[in-house]
Amino acid sequence: MFYRNVVLIVLTFAASFAFTGCAMIASHTNMLTSAKIKSITSGALGYQPSDLTITSKRIDGTNTYVNLRTTDGKDFTCIINGGNILTLGMTNPPMCNKKGEPINSNPFQR
Secondary structure (H helix, E strand, O other): OHHHHHHHHHHHHHHHHHHHHHHHHHHHOEOOOHHHHHHHHHHHHOOOHHHEEEEEEEEEOOEEEEEEEEOOOOEEEEEEEEOEHHHOOOEOOOEEEEOOOOOOOOOOOO
């Protein structure tokens, strides 16, 4: 019985360290360059990549949060999921909205 409890405790700690390590690896191995971010978000926003300027960028785990400004003065906020070593550089389509408005996490549901 004692041996079983020790094994459960060790496995619990190992799993928690593994998940913590994955989040750290994901945030430190982001492969998204500014050009890639502009290319991905321009399609979702309906602008050319050359019409976008990145005003700020923040990486948290597997998500990249980007604020963009267009040449016509509009501001947008986008969330890009993926683009790191754990996802092999692949990304999901970005979720974007006008700055200050909440992003719809289910864009295809009405």
